[in-house]
Amino acid sequence: MITKSAMLVKPIFQLLALLLTPILVWSHASYGQSFVQEVATSYTVESGLTKGKITAIALVNNSPLAFSNNDIYELSGHTWRSKTGHIPAKPASALTQIEGAKVLSSVTYQNRLIVGTAKGLYRLTGKKIERLMPSNEKYNWALRKVSVVLVDSRNRLWFGAEEGVGYLDGTHWHLFTGKEGLPYNQFTCGATAPNGVVWFGTSKGAIKVENDFFTYRFSQRWLPDDVVNDIAIAKDGTAWFATNNGVGQIKPTSITLEQKADYFTQQVEQRHNRMGFIAQSHLKKQFDRESWEHAISDNDGMYTAMYGAAQAFRYAATGNPQAKILADRCFNSCKWLVDISHEPGFPARVIIPIDWPEPVNEQYGHEYNKRHQQSDPMWKDIYPRFPKSKDGNYRWKCDTSSDELAGHFFFYGIYYDLVAKTDEEKKAVQDVVRAITDHLIRHGYKLVDHDGKVTRWGDFSPEYFNSVYGYDQRGLNSMMMLSFLNVAKHVTGDNKYDLEADKLRKQYNYHIFALHPKEFFPPENVVPWDNNLCLMSLYGLINYETDPSLLLMYRQALETAWLHVSKQKNAFWDAIYQSLANKFTGLADQKYFEGKNLFPENHLYAPSLVQSCYKASNNPAFILENLQKIPLDxxxxxxxxxxxxDIVFDPTPGQDPTKGWRTDGYALPIDERGHVRQDRDGFALRLSEGDGNDEHEGTFFLLPYYMSVYHNLIQP
Structure with missing residues (x-):
């Protein structure tokens, strides 16, 4: 957790106490295997330190001392206090230069002095000076600017230089550049930790090396400032950092996935539940989590539905009664969005009380709409954007999009199957699903607003798909509409929705369009939230389809959509894909597609697709890795x-120049990118989700976790 004041240091210790508590408020499940979760705390002037640069950090009796140019500070509880005493000078090397080059670092290794200089790495034996030229089967380096030399707990000699990082293990050099995962090479300091772990400080963050794998810690998520001047490591592996704006602490904490889920459920309930709707919270003070206040998003319905789906999967997997209470509440909130609007079946985006402090209709007035139309001519000039409810107590946001529909239908099918038990509960789901679906059918597959016109992003009609404005939405929206109809048929049992879907297929080829379930090129047509809408809608489309020919086509669409995001290491998308692919495997094992003369005009299509898509092609280990690495902050x-x-920029013509991936072809680890929402691009190398002014809801972890547990993709 990053905190920016003395007051805000306290929550991190409360969090650590929470994680170490054997039984938590929300949990009734047994805990699984633990893993290490790194938790960060930042201490600055508001924590009692001097303003600005901390030059050094040291541990005395395993307690930190921070040094500025003129003062010493010791940590007392959660506050730093000035301490009287002499500021120790760093031990000076007997040598200041070697062969005319300034000495930058030194260490004793095997009873000989190892010295790093601006022009190389040297070993001194008595008066003999020997230049070391690290080499292996890939590299042969004449090092420059050797700023760090260390000997780790396994007696290996390490260096950090402009060429990269390396260590000598016996007689063999292990050398690392960006190609081998080294994130950065402007080194400032270093320190050794237990079990052969080494930390390097740089002018832009800190790097941990463990078992030849590099972990990069930079930005306000991890440190109070990116310039690291010194590092000290405690006995338990806690790393302390002296930076240009205070002291940072990164503490390794043992935790299980179920404990992490408990933490995030409490986080959502405490700071992200507004009248039953789930959304991000706004921070009145940047980076100050305790300054939170309720906020509204553009898609409260979708985010509430996703949290509800997480709790539905939790209930089905664990039987936890609290999960049913939360899933029920989310369902009622989503249904309220539908019930409050101008016409049956139109889901509002947001509901706020009439005395909401923001002047929402003034913010989204005609002038705003006209400005927006300069970049999006199809943007609606609708007013009021927040009409009053019929009882006058609330306002609801209109111009609802396909995002909301994807969330509603995704949740309703899951809730109906896993949570709704009584006839009354099932009828409530049937009523709301029927209302939304009938609204779309009644208006020619469109969401029609209180002005009598289609919403900006709510058009699923054949006319729209065959226009210059909607051709690029054809694949995604055709597939989504068929998914909505499948969910409606499954939940209500009404055959009219099958007939409607059959009409869309036979007259308008919606199932053919669905084979291309989203846009992949050109880059300007590709947006990451379409990945979310696509995979969430495929979940209902495939799970509730019974026709073997259509199942084969939809499985092809799933693979096509999946391949586009398969390198992004998004646990939610991975879980949707693998659960649906596993369902297909089960059907294939049951010979579901054999002996039915499918696609007689091309008898090779069915067997070849069954063979090529028989098993999921994802790496299941990435789901677990992603869930473990999602930050608590x-x-x-x-x-x-x-x-x-250690990155490669995306060479796709027309691509955003800040898109790219790690040299292994996969997105950077989730805790090293600014990715705290499901529907974001894992390849976005430069990302800001509010620049420290918002905290986002723990659904980011909870939905993929409980979905994966329910579908037996991971063990809790």
Whole structure:
């Protein structure tokens, strides 16, 4: 957790106490295998330190001392206090220069002095000076600017230089550049930790090396400032950092996935539940989590539905009665969005009380709409954007989009199957699903607003798909409309929705369009939230389809959509894909597609598709990795990774120049990018989700976690 004041240091210790508590408020499940979750705390002038640069950090009896140019500070509880005493000078090397080059670092290794200089790495034996030229099967380096030399707990000699990082293990050099995962090479300091772990400080963050894997800690998420002047490591592996704006602490904490889920459920309930609707919270003071206040999003319905789906999966997987209470509440909130609007079946985006402090209709008035139309001519000039409810007690936001529909239908099918038990509960789901679906059918597959016109992003009609304005939405929206109808048929049992879907297929080829379930090129047509809408809608489309021919086509669409995001390491998208692919595997094992003369005009299509798509092609380990690495701190920090050495920029013509991935072809780890919402691009190297002014809801972890547990993709 990043905190920016003395007052805000306290929550991190409360969090650590929470994580170490054997039984938590929300949990009734047994805990699984633990893993290490790194938790960050920042101490600045508001924590009692001097303003500005901390030059050094040291541990005395395992307690930190921070040094500025003129003062010493010791940590007392959560506050730093000035301490009287002499500021120790760093031990000076007997040598200041070697072969005319300034000495930058030194260490004793095997009873000989190892010295790093601006022009190389040297070993001194008595008066003999020997230049070391690290080399292996890939590299042969004449080092420059060797700023760091260390000997780790396994007696390996390390260096940090402009060429990269390396260590000598016996007689063999192990050398690392960006190609091998080194994120950055402007080193300032270093320290050794237990179990052979080494930390390097740089002018832009800190790097941990463990078992030849590099972890990069930079930005306000992890440190009070990116310039690291010194590092000290405690016995338990806690790392302390002296930076240009205070002291940072990164503490390794043992935790299980179920404990992490408990934490995030409490986080949502405490700071992200507004009248039953789930959304980000606004921070009145930047980075200050305790300054939170309720906020509204553009898609409260979708985010509430996703949290509700998480709790539905939780209830089905664990039987926890609290999960049913929360899923029920989310369902009632989503239904309220539908009930409050101008016409049956039109879901509002947001509901706020009439005395909401923001002047929402003034903010979204005609002048705003006209300005917006300069960049989006299809933008609606609708007023009021927040009409009053019929009882006059609330306002609801209109111009609802496909995002909201994707969330509603995704949740309703899951809630109906896993949570609704009584006839009354099931009828409530049937009523709201029927209302929304009938609204779309009644208006020619459109969401029609209180002005009698289609919303900006709510058009699923054949006319729209065959226009210059909607051709690029054809694949996604055709597939989504078929998914909505499948959910409606499954929930209500009404065959009219099958007939409607059959009409869309036979007259307008919606199932053919669905084979291209989203846009992939050109880059200007590709937006990351379409990945979310696509995969969430495929979940209902495939799970509730029974026709073998259509299942084959939809499985092809799933693979096409998946391949486009398969390198992004998004646990939610991975979980949707693998659960649906596993369902297909089960059907294939049951010979569901054999002996039915499918696609007689091309008898090879069915067997070849069954063979090529028989099993899921994802790496299941990435789901677990992603869930473990999701930070506990979901403040939306600005994180710019474009300076890194271990990335490859996306060479796609017309692509945003700040898009790219790690040299292994996959997105950067989730805790090293500014990614705190499901529907974001894992390849965005420069990302800000509110620049520290918002905290985002723990659904980011909860939905993929409980979905994966329910579908037996991971063990809790």
């Amino acid at each position: 979901l403040i939306g920090y600005t994180m710019d990774n474009t300076h890194r050495l």
